[in-house]
Amino acid sequence: MALDYRKCAEEIYSHLGGKENIISAAHCATRLRLVIADNSKIDTKALEDVEGVKGLFDSNGQLQLIIGTGTVNKVYDEFLAVTGLSAATKADVKAAAASRMPLWKKILKTPGDVFVPILPAIVASGLMMGLVEAIPKFWAAFGESDWYSFLDLVANTAFALLPVLVAVSAARVFGGNIFLGAVIGLMMVHPALINAWTVGNYAAGEIPTWHLFFFNVQQVGYQGHVIPVILAVLLMSTVEKWLHKKVPEMIDLFVTPLCTVLITAFVTFTIIGPTFSILENWVLAGAKWLASSLFGSLVMGAIYPWTVVMGLHHMYNVIEAGMIAQTGLNTWMPIASAANFAQFGACLAVALKVHNQKTKSVALPSALSASLGITEPAIFGINFRFMKPFLCGMAGGAVGALFGALFKLGAPVYGVTGIPAIPAVNNVPLYLVELLIAAGVAFALTWVIWKEDVPKAAPVEEIPEETAEPMPSVVRCAAGEMLQPTKGTVIAREDIPDDTFAMGILGDGVGVVPEEGIVYAPFDGTVTSVFDTKHAVTLEKNGMEVLIHIGVNTVNMNGEGFTAFVEDGQEVKAGQKLIAFDRDAIKAAGYNDTVVMLLTNSDDLEGVECGLK
């Protein structure tokens, strides 16, 4: 008899502890995936007994109910109808699961989560901007051409409107509506506000001000800012989610967005913004004072990149312009140059040292961009993410800045650093030495101190080419036998903690609960394919097609924590190591690390027998 989907959904719902306890719902091919607020409120036993539910487990912050292909989507539709929840995508569910991490972890993870998706935009813009700004320094006529002004517009779009990109990305991270997030971002760079890049040209009294209740709000935009935008969107997402819960459904559609935008806008301009203005003024005053001494230059060279992270660096134009007005020489520029060029050095070291192709492909252009004075891609894309290169960059910046101050380097211009500033400086050879020192120190330190996060098992020398002791046979058929692929406890296919494997959809075989992080070849044969994500490998021998899959859902780790020692088409010997995997990394990512070995064409083979003899 066909399953009564409605009844199944209603029964599931009745054991979940009420609608408030369900944060979101999604489904994949076989499972209903729920994010639950409080797991203690759900009745696991009763859920297992619901007709249609073949099993359930809690993984990665999600409660997953196994329902089955073709059925799960129907139960899911009914479930949405019963609960009144809106359909969540798998990504939403993952985001909701991530929100259950400890607070300090979330705070550390947030800037990276926000920045990584928008990296293509800032890398492209940063590189182009650096080039476009560099050319006129060598070839003045270009600066007057239409091409220059056109390319400049293209290049600086992403930076001029950076808060919009940040806001959209942050809204995704915090689970807010991304269009409302875009509104907040756009509002913060609204053309009617004074551009934050040029506000330094205004005297304090000239800046138009709103008087809202007892707040005096300066009508200044947030161009180039990052942290205030992230905070504003965090607030927005929180308000939005709270309202969704509290506002009656009938009026939710117009009340919630309206109130969300209004409240966020008000708090952003009255509290978040001014707090940052005060911070900015402190930074400016502090920076001015610091730059006036040798020791201060050293300190400033070190902390400069932090001000880039906070988006306060564009305010330095004010200091630089002031210096030129007073003395005709901008001695701030060498500090900024040293700091920026050091980030270039650190990023370059990462680019040359890293094995992960994805990181490399971000690091190289980012480094190039940083050498031209645009450090955001390098800082946010690479150095700050890995932290150690960032700190090494600080050291390089400090030493470089000290050198610059020692020899009283300076330039009669402002707004450029790194290579583009070369034609302007008062002493070109010494300036080049300063850049070399800054980048060299940062590069050398990064090279020595920073290590790529690779599996602990990675030091290749320490792993024997083959297993010391021969592995026992775990799968046999007429065509041959397969040896245990990793040290550990052999479990039956049915006991593998994933329904797709357990139900034999991918073929018959066994699981191994691993004791070490290495997978060995189960027979003398050919590697037919190593997955890009290195978490699985397929092999072939004598008509036996074998899949070895490390862990459950580990495809989501994108290769982090896995190292492959073989490549497609390679001949291997039984017991030869194929892949090393970091069990701690799998655990940290919230996945099960059972190694699954399946004979994918077991249906076509004779006499298949699984398990230890």
Next chain:
Amino acid sequence: MKSFEYTITDPVGIHARPAGLLVKEIKGFAGSTVTITKGEKTVNALKLMALMQMGIKQGDTVKVEVEGGDEEAVAAAIEAFFKANL
């Protein structure tokens, strides 16, 4: 022959699990031969290993062709499967 094109939206593409499910789905249509083409490469969709080796990722567009049997219905069912799972 009946065919359709589909662009993969699942962030991890056709890896082990979806490939297995797809093969299982297609095994249900014994009368039809189903092939999947990405770029120059075409594989029989019943061959799990071949399917996984295609390395189909998010954003890739694949062409699915159904030959024999109740082509119309089989193609529609497979397309529905792609939309639901991939």
